[in-house]
Amino acid sequence: MKIGDKIRSLRKNKHITQAQLAEALCVSSQSVSKWENCLSVPDISVLPVIARYFGITMDELFNYRLEALNYKERFIRFMINNGMLRFGEFTLKSGRESPYLIHGGYNLTGCQISKLGEFYAECIREHNIDGNCLAGIDTREIPLVIAASMTLFSKYGIDAYHCVDLSIENEAFASRDITLITDTFTSGRTLSYALDNIKSKIGKYPSDIVVCVDRMEKDENSPFSAKHVIEKRYGTKIHPIVNFDDIIRAVDSCIISAGDYADRLKEYGECYKGI
Numbered sequence: 001m002k003i004g005d006k007i008r009s010l011r012k013n014k015h016i017t018q019a020q021l022a023e024a025l026c027v028s029s030q031s032v033s034k035w036e037n038c039l040s041v042p043d044i045s046v047l048p049v050i051a052r053y054f055g056i057t058m059d060e061l062f063n064y065r066l067e068a069l070n071y072k073e074r075f076i077r078f079m080i081n082n083g084m085l086r087f088g089e090f091t092l093k094s095g096r097e098s099p100y101l102i103h104g105g106y107n108l109t110g111c112q113i114s115k116l117g118e119f120y121a122e123c124i125r126e127h128n129i130d131g132n133c134l135a136g137i138d139t140r141e142i143p144l145v146i147a148a149s150m151t152l153f154s155k156y157g158i159d160a161y162h163c164v165d166l167s168i169e170n171e172a173f174a175s176r177d178i179t180l181i182t183d184t185f186t187s188g189r190t191l192s193y194a195l196d197n198i199k200s201k202i203g204k205y206p207s208d209i210v211v212c213v214d215r216m217e218k219d220e221n222s223p224f225s226a227k228h229v230i231e232k233r234y235g236t237k238i239h240p241i242v243n244f245d246d247i248i249r250a251v252d253s254c255i256i257s258a259g260d261y262a263d264r265l266k267e268y269g270e271c272y273k274g275i
Contacts, residue, residue: 003062024053113144120148120181129179135178135206136181137190178198180195182194184211186226191209210239213247214238217274218272
């Protein structure tokens with residue numbers, strides 16, 4: 001699909017005229033008409049404005065490999081494009097020196113939160129998770145919970161309740177199966193605390209947990225990953241949108257680039273990856 005065809009498709013899906021799009025982009029109606037008829041292409045300075053207006057990435061605007069990528073690969077590209085996945089030298093809370101960092105779904109724009117919610121919903125759908133109430137650990141995750149619940153309804157017809165840990169003891173929520181929504185975890189200490197807190201309020205643990213990224217790291221005193229330990233201890237099931245292995249595969253497949261940290265990334269996995 002040529003970029004002109006893509007712009008026409010996006011415009012029609014938004015139910016706006018060429019004149020309305022031209023006004024939003026501060027260009028002439030004739031320019032939009034020429035783009036859509038493939039008589040010319042937008043100036044390079046206008047392309048980010050077009051992508052931002054329609055709430056998509058530049059890669060999506062150009063249809064870059066999107067049809068060939070599964071949702072895990074698309075999510076990894078999304079994290080790279082939006083600064084959620086970074087490569088470099090980072091000191092984690094555990095004290096480990098990591099060549100990559102996952103910056104969770106906080107302080108993002110409305111467009112980015114909406115897109116992130118779509119990935120959570122897609123993960124929930126793929127794993128046939130039955131929990132009919134989505135909950136966040138704290139108030140910072142309210143946007144993630146709401147975005148995921150809205151996508152579940154609009155895209156899949158699943159009408160789920162939603163709440164945060166502060167309101168979960170409400171009887172209306174306590175009687176439902178809880179699916180916990182959170183960003184990422186390494187040691188699992190924060191997640192364990194949240195699970196114990198929920199159990200103290202409603203007398204049961206969430207049936208499922210959907211996380212942004214599972215780093216798959218083991219504890220210093222155990223060969224098992226935090227995911228394995230938490231699932232066994234609490235009888236819940238953790239569903240990461242992606243994990244460390246997915247990121248390695250994306251680098252090896254040139255879906256993303258880790259730059260000078262590709263080898264360091266694999267060395268880190270050999271040292272800290274659990275089973």
